[in-house]
Amino acid sequence: MTSENVEFDRSLLGQEFPSGNYEVTSDVIKSYSTAVGETNPIHFDENKAKQSGYRSIVAPPTIVNILIRSLGRPKVNLSFNGMTAHAGQSLESFAPICAGDTIGAKTLLKDVYTKTGRTGTMAFVVWETVFSNQNDELVAKARESFFTQK
Amino acid sequence: MVRFFHEIELGDDIDPIETTITTDQVKFFQSTWGQGRTLLTGSGFTIEEDKPSRFTSDEVAISEGLAGAVVPGIMHMGIVSRLVTDWIPTAKITHLDVIWRQFVPHNKVLKIGGIVTDMRKEEGKGICEADISLDSEIGRHVTGKVIFSVDLE
Numbered sequence: 001m002t003s004e005n006v007e008f009d010r011s012l013l014g015q016e017f018p019s020g021n022y023e024v025t026s027d028v029i030k031s032y033s034t035a036v037g038e039t040n041p042i043h044f045d046e047n048k049a050k051q052s053g054y055r056s057i058v059a060p061p062t063i064v065n066i067l068i069r070s071l072g073r074p075k076v077n078l079s080f081n082g083m084t085a086h087a088g089q090s091l092e093s094f095a096p097i098c099a100g101d102t103i104g105a106k107t108l109l110k111d112v113y114t115k116t117g118r119t120g121t122m123a124f125v126v127w128e129t130v131f132s133n134q135n136d137e138l139v140a141k142a143r144e145s146f147f148t149q150k
Numbered sequence: 151m152v153r154f155f156h157e158i159e160l161g162d163d164i165d166p167i168e169t170t171i172t173t174d175q176v177k178f179f180q181s182t183w184g185q186g187r188t189l190l191t192g193s194g195f196t197i198e199e200d201k202p203s204r205f206t207s208d209e210v211a212i213s214e215g216l217a218g219a220v221v222p223g224i225m226h227m228g229i230v231s232r233l234v235t236d237w238i239p240t241a242k243i244t245h246l247d248v249i250w251r252q253f254v255p256h257n258k259v260l261k262i263g264g265i266v267t268d269m270r271k272e273e274g275k276g277i278c279e280a281d282i283s284l285d286s287e288i289g290r291h292v293t294g295k296v297i298f299s300v301d302l303e
Contacts (some may be wrong), residue, residue: 036228065224
């Protein structure tokens with residue numbers, strides 16, 4: 001699907017960029033949950049979380065989004081240089097992320113393509129990121145699409 | 151409050167959420183994940199510095215051609231996911247797919263809703279799919295799909 005009519009650093013396509021690790025603390029889970037308006041006690045109270053079958057306070061599955069933001073990806077060097085913004089995001093959750101877990105991520109440039117609509121031609125850059133915990137268990141996979149105007 | 155699969159029917163509306171995301175809430179969200187700091191260490195790449203952005207500053211947003219500061223997509227994605235878990239606290243979201251159609255502004259009443267479009271039983275769990283949306287007086291901002299599992303009983 002990758003378009004021929006857009007220039008970018010094609011050497012990045014399919015290349016996997018591993019990150020370091022991040023320890024998910026109960027404070028981060030509580031802050032994130034508060035920020036998105038969660039009220040479910042499994043995100044705030046360890047006893048309630050354990051009563052619900054979790055090892056500890058459990059994070060909302062969307063918490064991996066805050067890790068994506070700090071991946072520090074290489075520049076794609078698109079030939080389009082207008083405003084860039086999020087076009088869409090897909091998140092799959094395979095296992096809970098609990099306080100005390102250490103999460104690592106690997107991200108790769110999945111695709112770059114163009115589309116032309118009413119506002120002109122836009123380039124779409126698609127990144128895929130997988131998250132694993134300290135037991136090498138896959139916990140989540142995210143696919144993000146960003147558009148850049150010409 | 152819905153708790154079990156047998157209480158849900160195809161075509162059910164998910165209890166909607168109505169909320170307003172203020173500028174202060176966005177700033178708090180940004181602070182929770184330490185915008186500008188490296189959370190995942192050792193990636194070897196430069197992280198953007200903490201500075202005013204289209205998410206926190208009207209001035210920056212307007213300079214980028216927007217009407218004003220906007221809510222980060224990852225923030226309202228988190229709020230959209232609450233649609234399911236506010237409705238069924240024991241539900242587990244396995245897949246959330248959103249498409250942003252236009253920026254979400256600060257300080258506007260947002261209505262998040264959904265409708266159950268598919269139901270099945272798999273491996274002792276009830277699986278539901280729902281179409282979801284986020285709207286304001288301006289129009290539709292987000293569409294998407296969510297898949298979640300629910301206890302059978």
